[in-house]
Amino acid sequence: xxxxxxxxAGYRKIxxxxxEGNQMTQRILLTGGAGYIxxxxxxxxxxxxxxxxxxxxxxxxxxxxxxxxAQLVNHNVQVIDADVLDRVKLDQVFADTRFDAVVHFAAxxxxxxxxxxxxxxxxxxxxxxxxxxxxxAAAGVFRLVFSSSASVYGNNAQLPIPETxxxxxxxxxxxxxxxxxxxxxQTVASDPRxxxxxxxxxxxxxxxxxxxxxxxxxxxxxxxxxxxxxVAAGELPHISVFGGDYPTPDGTGVRDYIHVCDLxxxxxxxxxxxxxxxxxxxxxxxxGRGYSVLEMIAAYAKASGxxxxxxxxxxxxxxxxxxxxxxxxxxxxxxxxxxxDLEDMCxxxxxxxxxxxxKTGA
Ligand code: NAD
Ligand code: UD1
Numbered sequence: 001x002x003x004x005x006x007x008x009a010g011y012r013k014i015x016x017x018x019x020e021g022n023q024m025t026q027r028i029l030l031t032g033g034a035g036y037i038x039x040x041x042x043x044x045x046x047x048x049x050x051x052x053x054x055x056x057x058x059x060x061x062x063x064x065x066x067x068x069x070a071q072l073v074n075h076n077v078q079v080i081d082a083d084v085l086d087r088v089k090l091d092q093v094f095a096d097t098r099f100d101a102v103v104h105f106a107a108x109x110x111x112x113x114x115x116x117x118x119x120x121x122x123x124x125x126x127x128x129x130x131x132x133x134x135x136x137a138a139a140g141v142f143r144l145v146f147s148s149s150a151s152v153y154g155n156n157a158q159l160p161i162p163e164t165x166x167x168x169x170x171x172x173x174x175x176x177x178x179x180x181x182x183x184x185x186q187t188v189a190s191d192p193r194x195x196x197x198x199x200x201x202x203x204x205x206x207x208x209x210x211x212x213x214x215x216x217x218x219x220x221x222x223x224x225x226x227x228x229x230x231v232a233a234g235e236l237p238h239i240s241v242f243g244g245d246y247p248t249p250d251g252t253g254v255r256d257y258i259h260v261c262d263l264x265x266x267x268x269x270x271x272x273x274x275x276x277x278x279x280x281x282x283x284x285x286x287x288g289r290g291y292s293v294l295e296m297i298a299a300y301a302k303a304s305g306x307x308x309x310x311x312x313x314x315x316x317x318x319x320x321x322x323x324x325x326x327x328x329x330x331x332x333x334x335x336x337x338x339x340x341d342l343e344d345m346c347x348x349x350x351x352x353x354x355x356x357x358x359k360t361g362a
Contacts, residue, residue, distance in 0.1 A: 027051040027098060028271065031084050031132065032105030034061035036215045037147065037201070037263060039069060040208055041103065044264035045271070046073045055093065056106065057083040060218075068212045084128040087135055094139030101143035101271055104132055107176075111151075112222055114173035125176035126183070133187060143274045144184075145197040145267060150256075150286070150323060152178045152200060160326040163200070163282055170318045181282075188280060195280045197270035197334070202256035202286035202325050204263050206345035207352035214352030215260075225257070225345075228297060229353050232306040239308065241293050243315035248322055252293035252312075256286040256324035259340035259348070269334040286325025287338040295342075303346035304353075 028045055032038045033054030039061075045052045054066065054077065066077040082089045084106045107125045108114065114121040129146070136144065153161050154168030169175040181198055188194045205225040207214030220236070221227045230236045244251045266285045273281060291299075294310075301308045330336040 025049065025051045026100040026275065027053065029053050029055055029093070029099045029102045030105065031055045031102065031128075032061075032107065032147075033103075034058060034065040034079070035105055037204055037260060038103075038105040039065055039213045040260045040264040041105070041267045042069055042077070043072050043208065043213075044261070044268050045103075048268045048272075050271070053078040053080065053097065053099075055080040055082050055084070057081065060108075062216065065213065072208070072210060072212055084132050085124070087131050090132065090135035091138065094135055094141060099139075099141050101145070101274060102132065102136060102141060103145040103147075103267055103271065104129065105147045107147065109173065110222060111171050111173045114176070115171055118172035121172045121176050122179075125173075126179050129180045129183060133183075137191070142191075142193040143195050143271075145199065145270045145274070146180065146184060148181055148198050148200045149174065149177045150200050150202045150284070150325070152181060153323070155318065155320045156323065159322055160288055160324050161284065162326040163284055163329055195274045195278060197274055197280055198282040199266060199270060200282070200284045200325075201263060202258050202284065202323070204260045205257045206259040206261065206340070206348040208261060209348055209351070211348075211351040211355035214349065214356065216356065224255070224293060224296060225300075225349060228300045228308060229349055231308050231310075232300060232304040232350065233353055234306075237309065239297065239310045240313035241297075241310050242313055242319060244312035246315075246321040248292055250292050250294050253319055254290035254292050254322035254324065256288065256290055257296070257342070257345060258285060258287050258338055259345045261348075262287075262338040262340050265339075266330070266334070266336045269336050273334040281333045283330035283333055283336070284325040284327060285330060285336065286327055288325055288327040290322055290324035291342060296346075299342050300346045300350070303343060304350040 028050050030038050033042050034056040066079045069077045108121050151174035152167050153165050154170050156165055158165050169178050184196050217226050227239055231239050241252055248254045297308050
C-alpha cells in the first residue's frame with residue numbers, strides 16, 4: 001500500500017508498482033541501511049510500500065540516523081544492531097522474522113583506506129557477503145540486491161561504459177567488489193533458487209531534499225562532492241583539482257554523478273524486478289552524462305552562493321580521464337532512468353550541509 005506521508009512527489013514520478021493493500025506486505029532487510037545510500041534507499045522502499053528493517057553495526061553511520069529516518073517516514077524505524085560477519089546473529093535474525101528479500105549495502109568503501117588495510121576490506125566486503133548469503137540460503141531467502149561499483153571497470157577506455165566492458169580493478173576496494181560479483185555469479189549458477197540484482201553505481205552525490213539525511217564523511221573527504229561542500233562551508237580553504245591536462249573539454253576529470261535519491265529509486269525498481277521477473281539482473285546505475293571537476297565546482301558555487309577557491313594540482317594516481325555509464329540496460333531491464341539534474345544534486349547537498357551544521361554546531 002502506498003502511503004503519501006510527506007508528499008515527496010519525486011517518488012511517484014518513477015512509476016513504482018505499489019504493493020497492493022490486500023496482499024501481505026513484502027519485508028526487506030537492508031544491511032548497511034543506516035549509511036549514506038542505505039538511508040536514502042530506506043525512505044524510497046518505505047514510500048513504495050515495503051516493510052523495511054535495517055541491520056547495521058554503525059561502524060560508519062551516526063547513531064541518530066534511525067531517529068532522522070523516523071521523522072521522514074513518520075513511524076518507528078526497525079533497526080538491528082549487528083555485524084554481517086556474525087553468522088550466529090544473522091541466523092537468529094532470519095529465524096525471528098520472515099524476509100522476502102535482502103538489499104546488501106554493508107561494506108567498507110574508502111579507496112585510500114583499502115590500500116592501507118586490504119585485509120580488513122577483504123574480510124568485511126567479501127566475508128560479509130559470503131556470511132550473509134550462507135545465512136540467507138539456510139533460511140530459504142534467495143532474493144538479493146547487491147551494491148557494486150563502477151570501480152569494477154578499472155581505468156576503462158571505453159565510453160560510455162556498458163556492462164559488457166572489460167572488468168579490472170585499481171585498488172583493494174575495487175578488487176573486493178569484483179570478487180563479490182564473481183561469488184554471486186558462481187552462487188547463482190550453482191542454485192537456481194537465487195535471484196540477484198547487481199547494481200554498479202557510478203558517483204552518488206547529493207542528499208534527501210529534506211536535509212535530514214546525507215553523506216557525512218569522517219575527517220577530510222576523498223571524494224569530490226563532499227570536499228567541495230566543506231570548502232563551500234568554509235571548513236577547508238580550497239580544493240585541489242587533480243589534473244588540468246586530461247583529454248577532456250576543460251582538461252579536468254569527467255564523472256557520471258548521480259543523485260542519491262535516483263540511486264535509491266533504482267533499488268526499489270531492482271527489488272520489484274526480482275519479485276516480478278523471478279530472475280536477476282546486472283546493471284549500471286548512472287545518468288549517462290559526465291561532468292568535469294570545474295563544472296562541479298561552478299554548479300556547487302551557484303547552488304550554495306559561496307566562493308569555492310580551487311587550484312589545479314597534479315593528477316591523482318589511478319584516476320581515469322573520464323568515466324560515465326551506458327545507462328540503457330538499466331532502462332531496458334528494470335525501467336531505471338535518472339530524473340534529477342546537477343542543480344538538484346548540488347542544492348540538496350548544500351541543504352544537508354547547512355541543516356547538519358546547524359544541528360551539530362559545526
Ligand atoms: P556507508 O559507509 O555510508 O554505508 C555503509 C553502511 O554499512 C554503514 O552504515 C556501516 O556502518 C555499515 N557497515 C559496514 N560494515 C558493516 C558490517 N560488517 N556489518 C554491518 N554493517 C556494516 O557507504 P555508502 O556510500 O552508503 O555505500 C553503500 C554501499 O554502496 C557499499 O557497499 C559501497 O561499497 C557501495 N558503493 C558506494 C559508492 C559511493 O560512492 N558511496 C559507490 C559505489 C558503490
Ligand atoms: C573514486 C574511486 C572509486 C570509487 C569512487 C566512489 C579512486 C581512484 N577511485 O572514484 O574507486 O568507486 O570514488 O567512491 O579513488 N577530484 C579532485 N579533487 C579532489 C577529489 C576528487 O579533483 O579533492 C577529482 C578526481 O580526480 C575525479 C573526480 O574529482 O576526476 C571525482 O573524484 P572522486 O569523487 O574521488 O570519484 P572517482 O574518481 O570517480
